Amino acid sequence: MSVVLVVNSGSSSMKYQLTDVEAGEPLASGLIERIGQAEGRATHTVRHPSSPGSDAADDTFRVDVAVPDHDAAFAHMLDAFAEHGPSLDDHPPVAVGHRVVQGGARFFEPTVVTDRVKRDIEELEVLAPLHNPANLAGIVAAERAFPDVPHVAVFDTAFHQTLPPAAYTYAIDRELAAEHRVRRYGFHGTSHRFVSRAAAEFLGRPVDELRMIVLHLGNGASACAVSGGRSVETSMGMTPLEGLVMGTRSGDIDPAVLLHLQRVAGLDTDATDRLLNSRSGILGLGGHADMRDLVQASESGDDAATLALEVYAHRIRSYVGAYAAQLGRVDAIVFTAGVGENASIVREWSLAGLEGFGVEVDPERNRRRGSDARRISTDASKVAVLVVPTNEELEIARQALAVVDA
């Protein structure tokens, strides 16, 4: 058994998963929230792999606990494994895989963490101020907790290294852009990679024959045009702010709006940053960052919530059209992540009216719930519309193991 611990450190949370890579099954997972705040909360779930004939439920343990920093989060995680299992002595990780959001133009592949790699991740903080500092803090804390195993950084940007220059170049002064590394990098690459391969498997066709549009709709959201298994266009840019409407992020906006607000509403740089990253998206429009709450508000007649949903879907439809043009042909449109896998209304509204382009969602299939990959288009639809659950942790574990085994 090859067990890998996967860590996804955010600025105020840490997610972890202990995974048996060969079985493709998590043994345990957890989430430590509100790191650095007075009241935190930790959840630890012990998974019981479902064997034929048995339907064992997972065990989840929740505690309210103040967690001052990432070191404390790791200490808490180790306690949770000791108390609730599975025992790390019986399942020692052979590697720790870390999600790192921004790898710039430097990291193309999963990379064993060294002092040099840590310095590079730190140096890339200017290009991802919300994400990379937390990712690095998680790596440093994990090295302290697991000093004897290799640590592997897996970058959100790596899958998008195949973008052609025409897709990643912003039309601004090229010398200024080069000096400050201003270009589009793209994110959620681990998910787009995993999901595009899983979709090909579901369709029973080699990924290198397929052209597809993957819609990763979670808290952050991005679209990716995948041709022959390679990312050729994606909606996030230099940072994870560009593109689709998200939980709290605006996505695309005329940059002159910022200039205008700075002039007439006195917004400074930090206030502008907070507006676009934390107070916009469906939260800014409809009062809810969580899609479940937004859908519920809309269903109970809240017009602002309904408009937020319409804007969210309208933006997705625009990207689907644009990416169809870039790809020249679309074999599949694939929904994934929390919203994409669960919110049938978002899938329905996003693809409404595309029948003329061979995209026909079957309303009944779309409404049906499920946790496996499934087709939601009609049998007659020229383009297959799929829901494919993402599993970034398994993909990170696989990539970390491959590096360590190599």
Ligand SMILES: Nc1ncnc2c1ncn2[C@@H]1O[C@H](COP(=O)(O)OP(=O)(O)O)[C@@H](O)[C@H]1O
């Ligand atoms: N049953 C559901 N219906 C609608 N939205 C859902 C459902 N379950 C989860 N979501 C939404 O998925 C989003 C979180 O997605 P997720 O992929 O877990 O995000 P992240 O990993 O980026 O934190 C939230 O907006 C949440 O409301």
Ligand SMILES: CC(=O)OP(=O)(O)O
């Ligand atoms: C890059 C990014 O947006 O990540 P997340 O969706 O986890 O916020």
Ligand SMILES: [Mg+2]
């Ligand atoms: Mg996610």
